Amino acid sequence: MATASNRSTAPVWLYIHRTTLIYRIERIRAISGLDLDSYPTRLYLSICFQLLAPAT
Numbered sequence: 469m470a471t472a473s474n475r476s477t478a479p480v481w482l483y484i485h486r487t488t489l490i491y492r493i494e495r496i497r498a499i500s501g502l503d504l505d506s507y508p509t510r511l512y513l514s515i516c517f518q519l520l521a522p523a524t
Contacts, residue, residue, distance in 0.1 A: 479486045
């Protein structure tokens with residue numbers, strides 16, 4: 469989520485091809501109906517994922 473707005477850096481960090489990232493983002497957008505370009509939406513998702521992550 470930290471590099472979600474930068475579609476050039478995120479694929480390198482995730483070890484995937486740039487077109488794969490774009491495809492996956494579009495699939496998430498289509499299935500969820502969320503606007504992933506919106507900062508408040510990305511912040512909300514980031515907080516939710518952190519709360520759901522197992523404690524270390």
